[in-house]
Amino acid sequence: STQIEDIMQGVDTSNHYHFNIRELQDRIGGIGKGNFGIIFARPETGKTAFWVSLVANENGFAHQDINVHAFVNEEPAIRTQMRLITACCGMSREQIASDIELAKEKWSQISTNIKLYDTVDWTMDDIDSHCEKHKPDIIVIDQLDKVNISGIYARSDEKLRAIYTSAREIAKRRKCAIIAISQASNDAHNKRHMDFNMMENSRTGKAAEADLIIGVGKAPDTNGQENIDRSLCISKNKINGYHGIIDAKIYREISRYDV
Numbered sequence: 001s002t003q004i005e006d007i008m009q010g011v012d013t014s015n016h017y018h019f020n021i022r023e024l025q026d027r028i029g030g031i032g033k034g035n036f037g038i039i040f041a042r043p044e045t046g047k048t049a050f051w052v053s054l055v056a057n058e059n060g061f062a063h064q065d066i067n068v069h070a071f072v073n074e075e076p077a078i079r080t081q082m083r084l085i086t087a088c089c090g091m092s093r094e095q096i097a098s099d100i101e102l103a104k105e106k107w108s109q110i111s112t113n114i115k116l117y118d119t120v121d122w123t124m125d126d127i128d129s130h131c132e133k134h135k136p137d138i139i140v141i142d143q144l145d146k147v148n149i150s151g152i153y154a155r156s157d158e159k160l161r162a163i164y165t166s167a168r169e170i171a172k173r174r175k176c177a178i179i180a181i182s183q184a185s186n187d188a189h190n191k192r193h194m195d196f197n198m199m200e201n202s203r204t205g206k207a208a209e210a211d212l213i214i215g216v217g218k219a220p221d222t223n224g225q226e227n228i229d230r231s232l233c234i235s236k237n238k239i240n241g242y243h244g245i246i247d248a249k250i251y252r253e254i255s256r257y258d259v
């Protein structure tokens with residue numbers, strides 16, 4: 001029979017990669033090898049900025065000497081790279097332009113830990129082969145719904161479930177953490193509180209595969225001014241069971257989230 005020590009080790013989060021938002025780390029304990037997490041939000045809420053901040057902001061994954069490979073099909077990878085640089089430096093593009101040497105110095109501290117790939121035509125098999133060859137610690141897929149998968153499916157939700165099942169299996173097989181980015185449905189528009197039922201085209205199939213799901217909520221803007229408050233809604237958590245909402249703020253000009 002399995003020893004209690006082995007079971008304890010199996011649920012230990014002390015060797016997980018740490019979130020650089022303190023309350024997120026305190027509540028969840030990080031994300032580890034074999035874990036499959038989903039971040040979802042409405043368009044223009046700051047999905048990409050959120051994962052960029054988790055990777056490149058102070059004490060992010062790249063600062064922990066963790067190899068992060070990001071597969072980008074939502075925007076040109078060079079734009080995402082610029083976001084990573086601004087998040088790392090805590091400098092806007094204008095500030096970087098005025099002090100390029102400082103930016104180079106800061107970026108050089110983590111740049112070797114981040115690899116970006118334009119993956120518009122990639123399949124889940126391509127991602128699996130990449131992980132087998134390069135053995136990254138964390139992979140980010142922005143956005144997972146747009147990755148191709150072999151097979152014939154009667155409905156879009158069946159295809160999406162197959163994609164998400166494949167992502168979970170890659171995380172386990174290749175012993176890496178996978179963070180997938182996805183859209184929220186219209187049900188989540190201008191909502192501060194959201195749960196995994198609000199993922200687009202879900203029918204629970206996508207949510208069923210994940211160990212951790214964080215929805216990024218946003219209340220309506222007022223008087224034409226963007227509301228920078230964001231709520232990190234943890235609606236599924238098989239890592240340690242915590243569910244709840246953590247308040248944060250987005251700073252778009254530097255692609256950072258902070259509390």
